[in-house]
Amino acid sequence: xxxxxxxxxxxxxxxxxxxxxxxxxxxxxxxxxxxxxxxxxxxxxxxxxxxxxxxxxxxxxxxxxxxxxxxxxxxxxxxxxxxxxxxxxxxxxxxxxxxxxxxxxxxxxxxxxxxxxxxxxxxxxxxxxxxxxxxxxxxxxxxxxxxxxxxxxxxxxxxxxxxxxxxxxxxxxxxxxxxxxxxxxxxxxxxxxxxxxxxxxxxxxxxxxxxxxxxxxxxxxxxxxxxxxx
Amino acid sequence: xxxxxxxxxxxxxxxxxxxxxxxxxxxxxxxxxxxxxxxxxxxxxxxxxxxxxxxxxxxxxxxxxxxxxxxxxxxxxxxxxxxxxxxxxxxxxxxxxxxxxxxxxxxxxxxxxxxxxxxxxxxxxxxxxxxxxxxxxxxxxxxxxxxxxxxxxxxxxxxxxxxxxxxxxxxxxxxxxxxxxxxxxxxxxxxxxxxxxxxxxxxxxxxxxxxxxxxxxxxxxxxxxxxxxxxxxxxxxxxxxxxxxxxxxxxxxxxxxxxxxxxxxx
Numbered sequence: 001x002x003x004x005x006x007x008x009x010x011x012x013x014x015x016x017x018x019x020x021x022x023x024x025x026x027x028x029x030x031x032x033x034x035x036x037x038x039x040x041x042x043x044x045x046x047x048x049x050x051x052x053x054x055x056x057x058x059x060x061x062x063x064x065x066x067x068x069x070x071x072x073x074x075x076x077x078x079x080x081x082x083x084x085x086x087x088x089x090x091x092x093x094x095x096x097x098x099x100x101x102x103x104x105x106x107x108x109x110x111x112x113x114x115x116x117x118x119x120x121x122x123x124x125x126x127x128x129x130x131x132x133x134x135x136x137x138x139x140x141x142x143x144x145x146x147x148x149x150x151x152x153x154x155x156x157x158x159x160x161x162x163x164x165x166x167x168x169x170x171x172x173x174x175x176x177x178x179x180x181x182x183x184x185x186x187x188x189x190x191x192x193x194x195x196x197x198x199x200x201x202x203x204x205x206x207x208x209x210x211x212x213x214x215x216x217x218x219x220x221x222x223x224x225x226x227x228x229x230x
Numbered sequence: 231x232x233x234x235x236x237x238x239x240x241x242x243x244x245x246x247x248x249x250x251x252x253x254x255x256x257x258x259x260x261x262x263x264x265x266x267x268x269x270x271x272x273x274x275x276x277x278x279x280x281x282x283x284x285x286x287x288x289x290x291x292x293x294x295x296x297x298x299x300x301x302x303x304x305x306x307x308x309x310x311x312x313x314x315x316x317x318x319x320x321x322x323x324x325x326x327x328x329x330x331x332x333x334x335x336x337x338x339x340x341x342x343x344x345x346x347x348x349x350x351x352x353x354x355x356x357x358x359x360x361x362x363x364x365x366x367x368x369x370x371x372x373x374x375x376x377x378x379x380x381x382x383x384x385x386x387x388x389x390x391x392x393x394x395x396x397x398x399x400x401x402x403x404x405x406x407x408x409x410x411x412x413x414x415x416x417x418x419x420x421x422x423x424x425x426x427x428x429x430x431x432x433x434x435x436x437x438x439x440x441x442x443x444x445x446x447x448x449x450x451x452x453x454x455x456x457x458x459x460x461x462x463x464x465x466x467x468x469x470x471x472x473x474x475x476x477x478x479x480x481x482x483x484x485x486x487x488x489x490x491x492x493x494x495x496x
């Protein structure tokens with residue numbers, strides 16, 4: 001029964017985190033009664049639980065996630081969407097248009113191969129394939145803007161506590177930003193300069209995601225750049 | 231055969247007072263090693279390793295949809311490793327086409343790394359590992375495994391443990407660690423070992439050449455000791471990527487600007 005690290009220490013896969021019985025949190029596994037880390041991350045002891053905040057991670061689809069994906073194929077009655085997960089996601093016609101349709105419905109009129117969509121994961125089917133929906137506000141085909149990718153494990157940091165980080169960035173840069181939980185971020189600024197600023201800031205957040213006091217530092221960083229421009 | 235080698239050894243000992251390896255290392259000393267993680271921006275994870283004069287770059291992609299789909303498995307993910315030597319990695323130039331040897335080493339690396347992964351979490355998917363040998367100097371399969379393990383951890387793929395690998399062998403009648411190109415070719419025997427340091431399991435064990443049973447056992451033990459040293463270097467490489475920012479954080483803590491509330495979740 002003992003703690004092997006201190007909270008917020010960096011651990012690597014296979015590191016022994018806790019000896020004895022305790023609840024296992026994210027990114028940990030149990031072997032021979034002890035708890036080990038399975039990712040590179042920051043260890044967190046608390047609430048009778050050991051977890052690791054991953055510094056690098058792949059995207060695991062969860063119901064309710066907002067994702068940015070690209071249509072890669074059209075099948076019978078459904079689109080195949082690449083969302084950067086281990087398997088492609090499926091978007092059926094029912095989840096794409098909110099009205100009845102005929103069997104000879106031309107699907108390319110709604111979405112074609114190569115189109116980018118903002119969608120919500122509404123279900124995971126029996127094979128754990130994500131099922132998407134684009135019916136809803138601010139969902140659907142993307143017409144303008146560009147996409148940047150960051151590690152999906154750093155998305156919570158970009159959003160911040162109750163959206164504090166992203167709201168601050170929105171306020172300061174006056175750009176439209178859609179954050180997909182899969183690590184793809186859709187940016188649409190008023191001008192090129194604003195967009196470049198957003199990219200810069202997001203890169204900074206990605207590189208310093210594991211440090212504390214980030215929101216304040218980013219705010220200062222934004223102010224400094226803005227002053228330099230004037 | 232053993233008689234012949236014995237003769238050779240005694241001869242050497244008489245001519246030279248002190249026995250030394252070609253590059254002046256101690257029998258249980260590794261070559262200088264440098265590992266760096268996150269070197270390929272477009273890969274999900276990557277690593278670069280220098281082990282002596284070996285230079286290898288490894289990229290990891292996935293877990294992603296498997297193409298062609300018929301090779302995917304319904305109940306688990308698949309690990310696909312590709313070991314490839316660049317034409318300029320050896321002298322004389324080598325054909326860039328994958329050789330029989332490349333194919334075999336690819337398979338061997340796959341089998342060495344697979345036990346460390348939770349592949350059952352990614353059904354119908356594939357994790358691709360590409361190891362490109364830029365410069366070869368003996369023991370490339372071990373160096374590839376070391377770099378691949380770091381690259382997989384860098385990609386954020388769940389792992390039970392890192393995989394460390396190192397060879398030991400017999401050269402000039404002595405058991406030595408981490409054979410270089412010359413020792414590999416001129417030596418009597420070569421035993422590459424891959425090892426899960428925390429789980430204490432061997433995942434790769436090959437042997438080439440002739441040795442007695444005792445010598446082989448000694449070789450394996452020595453190689454495992456080498457793997458443990460490699461493991462420390464791998465850990466260092468993974469932590470180093472975040473080290474620089476850590477210092478900045480400490481400075482800030484001193485000035486008292488640290489936020490007390492952590493903003494982890496949305």
